[in-house]
Amino acid sequence: MKTSHKIIFGNCMSMEELSDESIHLIVTSPPYFNAPFDYQGLFTSYDSYLNVLKQFSKEAFRVLQEGRIFALNIDDMLVDGIKYPIVADSIKIMQSAGFRYRDKIVWKKPDGYLRISKRSGVLLQNPYPMYFYPDNLLESIVIFQKGKFNYRSKSKEIRELSKVDKKEFQDNKWHKTLWEMTNVLPGSYLEKKYCCFSR
Template sequence: MSSKTKIETQHRIVLSDSRRMNRIKDESIDLVVTSPPYPMIRMWDGLFSSISPDAKKFLDNRDGNGAFEAMHLELDKVWHELYRVLKEGSFACINIGDAVRTIGDRFQLYPNHSRIISSFRAIGFDCLPVILWRKQTNAPNKFMGSGMLPAGAYVTLEHEYILIFRKGAKREFRTDSEKSLRMRSSFFWEERNKWFSDLWDFKGTSQELNKPELRKRSAAYPLELACRLINMYSLYEERVLDPFLGTGTTMLASIACARNSIGFEIDKAFSSLVPEQAVAFSALADELLSARISDHCRFVSAYTESKGPMKYINGPHGFPVVTRQETGIQLYRVRDVVSTDNSLIRVSYEPLGRIDGIPSAKAAIPRSMGGRIRFGSNGRIKA
């Protein structure tokens, strides 16, 4: 694929149980990004009880530890499927939070993240360093227990985990085409420093859903979180799987990052939501692209002021970069999003050309098809 050619991606929604993903061939997936229903969180009791008689029995009998294990045994079936469909050397990224709950007269923590790590290791995955997603709350009643009295209060959980696993040995890029695609899919030096930190905080980011009643029934995470993981662990046009699609955040992030994707969901209420959001997604994708370019331009300005000119120039876009590995980065803009039905979304992209006026973020970007893309006064791309 030439860096100057348009590309296309497909995104398929499967209304089916991800414990049996028969629609996916062995070793055909490049990356998994997902957030499952959280065991021992009350809002998911009904779901787990409907698929696991044991989970229902333990909950009815107020046996928290038994219910915890029964729920995870159902998730284990999905994790086994992930191992089957992932390619050798590919990654699975699982967003999960622990649960705290009183069952009977016993309050305790149910460590979902450690139970999932144990399962993945038993299946054969390699466990990599985890990311803590800081989710600070300012709720006035967030402190539980005995107030200001000692020996009775409980620590407040204000983080979730992003667990990262690899199937098999480190991936190798042998052919010239593989190496070229990897170079075009690279990220900026300053992005690497931010993304590969073990503590993430998304203060100031927002992701509104038009149907709030569905958001309450999903394990949704910020769009930026999914975009980071997709850029970190996959290449352009590779295939991303979300076995718990929900509101479709992973699929929308795949569209923004020019990857193919497939998502499984058993709740039919979500089936039309993702295509509706995807068709209207071009403007938000432009915002994400504008923000990425603007952030890099600001970094170039600050770096140049403090340390002097950068040593390298990115070829496709003409802006300065810190390392040789960034010289081949090629950015793509969403051109068109078409939903043929509620199960398939097709997206076309065009490559951006040179960006003039660096380090100014309000630069003109030539379109590959003629015409120009410019930054408006708000810093966003406009036609």
């Protein structure tokens, strides 16, 4: 089957290129609030960061078709010793925009993965109370839905063409809420070639 693809370089806070109810699926990974290394100092305040999510949530709700899914890859962020509750806040924001909070997938990165610091080293060097600084290997993929999907609206033929590979799902455990996936690793060929991060 032939498909066509269009890439729009635009602002998610105002997606005038897209008409109402024109989108079947939204998958997005917004910037992590002032993440050390990747987005240091990008936002002037946490409120201004949440404001981007608020604007985007309204636009996402507008462009998505009834019943369709919006997957938000996001995580709480530790900045200068303060952990910002981004997952909880973004769920509230998406709910306010009208989305139904359906599920949360936990994405576990490989045990050896660390982008910046090895915080857990503190405890390993000082194995005493008050030295517990765990390294984060997790991200969330929060699943929202706009209303309910009408399963009867799709013909048998369309359903068959869209069928998922059951074996692949079972082998990779995609049908569970813990996904173990290797991300683009720091310093790897893929990061050097395609990523926007600058060192």
